[in-house]
Amino acid sequence: MTATKFTPRVFSGIKPSGGLTLGNYLGAIKRWVDMQGPSFETVYCVVDLHAITVWQDPKDLRDGTREVAAGMLASGIDPEKSILFNQSQVPEHAELAWIFNCVARVGWMNRMTQFKDKAGSGKDAEKASLGLYAYPSLMAADILLYHATHVPVGEDQKQHVELTRDIAAKFNHDFGVDFFPLATPVIEGPGMRVMNLRDGSKKMSKSGESDMERINMTDDADTISKKFKKAKTDPEPLPETVEGLSSRPEAKNLVDIYAALSNMTAEQVIAQYPGAGWGTFKPALADLAVDKLAPISTEMKRLMADKAEIDRLLARGAERAREIATPILRQTYDIVGLLRS
Ligand code: AMP
Ligand code: TRP
Numbered sequence: 179m180t181a182t183k184f185t186p187r188v189f190s191g192i193k194p195s196g197g198l199t200l201g202n203y204l205g206a207i208k209r210w211v212d213m214q215g216p217s218f219e220t221v222y223c224v225v226d227l228h229a230i231t232v233w234q235d236p237k238d239l240r241d242g243t244r245e246v247a248a249g250m251l252a253s254g255i256d257p258e259k260s261i262l263f264n265q266s267q268v269p270e271h272a273e274l275a276w277i278f279n280c281v282a283r284v285g286w287m288n289r290m291t292q293f294k295d296k297a298g299s300g301k302d303a304e305k306a307s308l309g310l311y312a313y314p315s316l317m318a319a320d321i322l323l324y325h326a327t328h329v330p331v332g333e334d335q336k337q338h339v340e341l342t343r344d345i346a347a348k349f350n351h352d353f354g355v356d357f358f359p360l361a362t363p364v365i366e367g368p369g370m371r372v373m374n375l376r377d378g379s380k381k382m383s384k385s386g387e388s389d390m391e392r393i394n395m396t397d398d399a400d401t402i403s404k405k406f407k408k409a410k411t412d413p414e415p416l417p418e419t420v421e422g423l424s425s426r427p428e429a430k431n432l433v434d435i436y437a438a439l440s441n442m443t444a445e446q447v448i449a450q451y452p453g454a455g456w457g458t459f460k461p462a463l464a465d466l467a468v469d470k471l472a473p474i475s476t477e478m479k480r481l482m483a484d485k486a487e488i489d490r491l492l493a494r495g496a497e498r499a500r501e502i503a504t505p506i507l508r509q510t511y512d513i514v515g516l517l518r519s
Contacts, residue, residue: 184359188218189326191225191265191317194242195234196384198249200393200471204369204438205332211254213330213364220260221324221499222250224492227265227272228317231310232296244488245478249395251491252477261502263495265320270503274319275312277510281349282315286341290314292334318342322358323503330364333371334381339363353513369438375409378427396475399468406432406464415455420444436463439470 190210192202214220224246229239243264255262265271287293293313297306309316317338321329322345329339339361346358374380376391386392390405397405411428423430423444430444436459437447451459481488511518 183356184325184327186218186328187324187326188213188220188328188330188364189223189321189324189361190221190330191223191228191320192246192250193229194224194226194239194246194264195229195232196242198246198395199372199382199384200395200435200467201332201369201372201382202249202384203253203395203471203474204372204435205334206330207250207253207255208369208438209330209364209367210250210260213328214254214256214259218328221326221502222255222260222262223320223499224250224264225317225320228313231307231313243492244485245396245482247488247492248478248481249474251481251488252474257491257495261495261498262491263499264492267492267496268323268499268503270323270500270507271316271319274323274507274510275316277514278315278318278322278345278349279312281352282318282341282345286344287311287314289337290341291337314338314341315345318345321361322346323506324499325359325502325506326361327359328364329361332369333365336363336365355513357509357513367438368434368444372435372438373427373431375405375431377410378431393467393471395471396478397471398475399472402468402471403461403464406467407460409460411456411460415453416448416451416459418448418452420448423448432459432463436466439466 188210190206192198192206210220210222224243226239226243229242247262247264250262251257293311297303297310318341321342331339340363343360346360349358350356372382374382374386374391375393376388382392384392390408393402393405409428409432411432412426414426414429416429416433417423423433433444433447437444451462508518
């Protein structure tokens with residue numbers, strides 16, 4: 179089965195746990211903005227039900243949901259062009275997830291590397307929530323509730339999108355239908371795996387110990403500059419060709435960030451700075467990042483001052499999302515044989 183009988187539709191989401199990082203921006207939001215337009219219908223979601231798979235303070239969760247929405251809007255997600263909402267306002271996500279809990283196999287879930295990373299092993303893993311374990315089936319529901327065909331995510335989410343395809347294929351096969359599309363993960367370009375600025379072997383994440391290891395989308399210009407200038411590197415200057423970046427994770431990360439922010443390839447960045455020392459490259463990178471991110475963070479702060487407006491936009495987005503989601507869930511119930519009397 180191909181996805182061709184389905185309307186080209188994009189779905190993607192970000193958890194409102196902690197703030198947004200440069201990784202979220204380059205791995206996700208920046209590309210979501212670019213995908214708005216005539217080729218796709220675009221549906222973007224603040225996935226609050228995913229966030230609560232680990233403990234969230236209720237007030238922080240509400241504020242974080244608005245902050246992520248503000249980050250998306252400030253980056254250029256246009257609520258006229260895209261459907262933008264928070265997951266829990268469309269209860270169909272949780273309903274479809276239950277059906278998928280009954281389609282997905284325990285063996286599939288056991289292979290999910292994100293669960294293993296987050297839950298740890300042995301006794302620690304036993305303390306993880308059941309929701310954290312079932313998380314990928316909720317993610318499949320997010321995507322398939324809209325019959326989405328394309329899912330722009332960072333590299334770390336590839337396995338979950340592949341699982342979504344497995345769930346769709348098994349559902350279609352078990353019930354003898356051609357109902358759910360096999361969604362394609364869209365993971366391309368240099369910003370798909372932004373690494374920690376203090377340790378190039380770890381992903382940049384919202385929850386690391388030190389704030390110096392990540393760029394937050396709310397950081398001001400001075401903070402952004404300082405973090406890039408203090409970013410860990412090896413003592414060598416930049417190489418003359420990209421091949422010279424292999425086995426130099428910190429150097430590669432900074433070049434990739436430069437490339438992603440400037441819409442260039444890593445090759446082009448190296449061609450512009452062949453053999454440059456860090457004293458040249460880091461300030462150039464810091465200026466570029468400030469140039470791109472400072473206007474977004476200013477706009478985010480402006481938007482966050484008007485919570486009522488964000489809430490209004492999310493409620494309207496949820497209404498539009500339900501117009502697509504409700505009929506798809508109803509048809510799913512019918513296919514499964516759940517009586518609607
Ligand atoms: P999360 O914040 O975990 O909900 O992630 C939301 C989106 O941002 C997903 O598409 C992730 O793949 C992407 N993302 C998060 N961190 C990074 C990173 N360090 N590099 C690239 N993409 C990322
Ligand atoms: N699991 C994703 C993450 O942690 C967030 C997410 C939830 C998502 N549902 C989604 C991403 C659907 C893409 C499509 O980053």
